Amino acid sequence: MYLDFLIEVPAVKGKITRKKKGNNTYINCEYARIYDHDRRFNIPQRVTIGKESKADLTMMQTNQKILIFILWITKLVFIAFLMILKRVK
Numbered sequence: 001m002y003l004d005f006l007i008e009v010p011a012v013k014g015k016i017t018r019k020k021k022g023n024n025t026y027i028n029c030e031y032a033r034i035y036d037h038d039r040r041f042n043i044p045q046r047v048t049i050g051k052e053s054k055a056d057l058t059m060m061q062t063n064q065k066i067l068i069f070i071l072w073i074t075k076l077v078f079i080a081f082l083m084i085l086k087r088v089k
Helices: 066-088
Strands: 002-008 016-021 024-036 041-052 059-063
Touching: 002 041, 016 041, 024 066, 041 066
Parallel strands: none
Antiparallel strands: 002 059, 016 024, 024 041, 041 059
């Protein structure tokens, strides 16, 4: 279910991808990579966080999974903050 408002597509380099399916373009967020030993490459784990707006390509209509993306970004920022604190001591 998509929410009835638009937000800007997140500008996280290498983590946001677009996938066209029919008339719609879906915004996917990569949250992990799993290494496959047999095939010897990483398999990206992605979740759809929204649908691209037809009027403005920089905006998207979100779904409820955007919260997972926001929590993931918050976690990364918090870890970076803790690393900076350890260097200061």
